Amino acid sequence: MTPLRRNRDFxxxxxxxxxxxxxxxxxxxxxxxxxxxTTGSPLDAGLVGAAGTLPHLLASLPAGPLVDRWNRHRILLxxxxVAAVALLTVPVAIWSGVLTVAQMCAVVFVQGLCLVFxxxxxxxxxPMVVPPSRLATAFAxxxxxxxxxxxAGPALGGFLFTLDRALPFLFxxxxxxxxxxxILFLRRDLRPQTHGPAEPLWTSALTGLRYVWRNPLIRASLLLIAVSNLVFQALVLVLVVHAGDHGATPARIGLMLGLYSAGxxxxxxxxxRVHSRLSFRAVLIGTHWIWAALLxxxxLTTDPWQIGAIGALTAFVGPIWNVMILTYTGVTVPNELLGRVMSAATTVTWGVMPIASLGAGVLLTTVGPAGAIGTLSAIMLTTAIAATISPAIRRSNPLSGTRDAAPDHTPPAPPAPRDQPQLDPVPRPPG
Structure with a gap:
């Protein structure tokens, strides 16, 4: 089996x-x-955070059919x-002294839109670049x-910010x-295979939603991920303010978030390795109870290093859950539906992000960091209970040849594993 490092395009x-x-x-x-x-307002910070995640709610669903129709190489490029042009306007505005919250909202919105596509x-x-037998390794x-x-990113971001506020955005x-x-050096033809005339955009987008809705385990998993995403998206801003209120410098906050990411x-x-040894049910339920215990x-602490260490423990289980759901959906979603199913999943799981960012700003303004942490902890506890009692999760059975769980009424799987949507239960901090 050829190692991925010898796959030029990958x-x-x-x-x-x-x-x-x-x-x-x-x-x-x-x-x-x-x-x-710039403004000293957590609510403004929440507003900018919401603008950056709003494209996941507004654009993910129509973007899926377009990805299934357009040349994916051109979309990547x-x-x-476009993201580069948007980001480079920020240092120009900072050095000119004309930066506004409205501009930051516009920049992060464009960046988020580019990220969706x-x-x-x-x-x-x-799947066009990597053979089916290497897909799981590619996802890992x-x-x-x-x-x-x-x-490395948070630490570098905090350090560059202390040197010059414009440097992180220039970088x-x-x-x-x-x-x-x-991307210009990719050789593989990434144009999707199309058959017959394209159906209307929204009709095509709804195909992905219907596929997700008719699979009870995927449906339940996406709802749980959506709530977890909401909690962790809000948590990052809460922790930044929590540490900053007790004297942490931008550099120390960056190191705190870097330690968080180490987990x-x-x-x-x-x-x-964990994916091959634990069942889907055990990972899904166990992950949410670990988060409910840690949040x-x-x-209990204001020390950036201790906050980072606790965050590292919460972040450790995120990739395990990711690989589990990615592998499960990979053997059930055909490639011709891939963009639409991914867009439907992204709409559900990332569409909550603007609410999370705004909610974090409101909570910080009304009840402060400690109250915000308590509220998010209660939400996560409720989510863990819901995962435990979910009929779709409790009735799941292992897929053939794996320890992953699948419902009894799983749609027929294609002969070879396929690619699948990115369902990230823990937004990679900071953002």
């Missing part, structure tokens, strides 16, 4: 995204720090270039990529340009 795509994702994590760390330094196109293109490599750069804009150059990297490194601990 290596190019993977390496380009290391650079791009590192830049995104750096600017994501600096964004709330910049807004708080255009997404990187890029991630859908990347996942839909992966992508998890390690994202978690690894997230480990991110350049990283997008470098990633765009790498995710370790989880990504062991995810493939209240954030209220």
């Amino acid at each position: 290596t190019i795509l993977w390496t380009g995204q290391v650079i791009s994702t590192l830049g995104a994590r750096i600017s994501a760390t600096a964004t709330p720090l910049l807004v708080l330094a 255009a997404s990187e270039l 890029f991630e859908l196109a990347e996942h839909a293109a992966l 490599a992508n998890e390690a990529r994202s978690r690894g750069v997230t480990l 991110d804009g350049i990283s997008y340009l470098l990633a765009a150059v790498s 995710g990297l370790l989880g990504a490194l062991v995810a493939a 209240p601990l954030f209220a």
